[in-house]
Amino acid sequence: MKSIQELEEIRNRMRDQMATREKSGGYRIVVGMATCGIAAGARPVMRALIEELQKRNRNDVPVTMTGCIGVCRLEPIVEVIAADGSKTTYVKMDENKARRVVAEHIINGNVCVDLTIGAAEKQAKSKE
Amino acid sequence: MQELSLHILDLVRNSIAAGATKVIISIYQKGNFLYISISDNGKGMDKDTLRSVESPFMTSRNTRKVGLGIPLFKAAAEQSGGTFEIESAENVGTRVTGSFGIDSIDRQPLGELYETVTALIISDPDINYELRLESTKDAYRMDTKEVKDVLGEVHITEPEVMEWIREHIKEGIRTVFGGVLNEVNSGIGRNQE
Numbered sequence: 671m672k673s674i675q676e677l678e679e680i681r682n683r684m685r686d687q688m689a690t691r692e693k694s695g696g697y698r699i700v701v702g703m704a705t706c707g708i709a710a711g712a713r714p715v716m717r718a719l720i721e722e723l724q725k726r727n728r729n730d731v732p733v734t735m736t737g738c739i740g741v742c743r744l745e746p747i748v749e750v751i752a753a754d755g756s757k758t759t760y761v762k763m764d765e766n767k768a769r770r771v772v773a774e775h776i777i778n779g780n781v782c783v784d785l786t787i788g789a790a791e792k793q794a795k796s797k798e
Numbered sequence: 799m800q801e802l803s804l805h806i807l808d809l810v811r812n813s814i815a816a817g818a819t820k821v822i823i824s825i826y827q828k829g830n831f832l833y834i835s836i837s838d839n840g841k842g843m844d845k846d847t848l849r850s851v852e853s854p855f856m857t858s859r860n861t862r863k864v865g866l867g868i869p870l871f872k873a874a875a876e877q878s879g880g881t882f883e884i885e886s887a888e889n890v891g892t893r894v895t896g897s898f899g900i901d902s903i904d905r906q907p908l909g910e911l912y913e914t915v916t917a918l919i920i921s922d923p924d925i926n927y928e929l930r931l932e933s934t935k936d937a938y939r940m941d942t943k944e945v946k947d948v949l950g951e952v953h954i955t956e957p958e959v960m961e962w963i964r965e966h967i968k969e970g971i972r973t974v975f976g977g978v979l980n981e982v983n984s985g986i987g988r989n990q991e
Binding site for chain 1: 799804808811815866867910913917922945949950957958959962966969
């Protein structure tokens, strides 16, 4: 069984590292996690975001859940909010797209335009 | 919803929306039934709200006038031959309980409970979550308040801590529900990991 002793060892290790940790590019990520989002697959999307951030040592970027954003047909929805408050809304997300958003948007600062709600709406219109 | 753990995630999100600071997720076996019970110390509901909560046309949200979380959970319980119950008291809290026929072909698998719990912790680390598992074989308990007490100034969302919690829950599920629920994705039957 995973023991409390192991947890204490982790604590002691982390305590030493805490001071050296780098802080924040100012982004935060919000995942729509109401019934609609969960049913559409938001939990594995959130997991992929967190894993990808960890892989790149960017644990300073908080990933949180929110309720229904109001466009359930486009779930799972992920919002990336920059330090200045500007928001990019990514729709119909999956694990691969989530990893791409971390690499391209969070790490390199380039919005994945083709995954945004704007692109999805444009595509829907051209089909009409 | 494809697994019971996703319903649990949805129901705990309701607790958080109700201002809960402590949520108890209890999963236990009684005879041929698996019970899932979520209780919180949120703001609770008055009698009228409580009566309407099983209706898909009830929600506390403003973006849309349809709420499906509780009706979906109730339907999942009933389709497996189980029952659903909700109790609530204003300013005290709410408890939602569903029972699921363990051997029913229409019972959804428990699924990746450890993913549900770790996602909840990462999103709202200040809320205390207690997980209780119990079967005729064994019992398991984890309280994030106690984990935080051990960690001191180290934050619970540190990746190594989250990994410890994930594995801790997997082992708990294996000891308590291995041989009781036969599932692949719930962490049972992965002894060689």
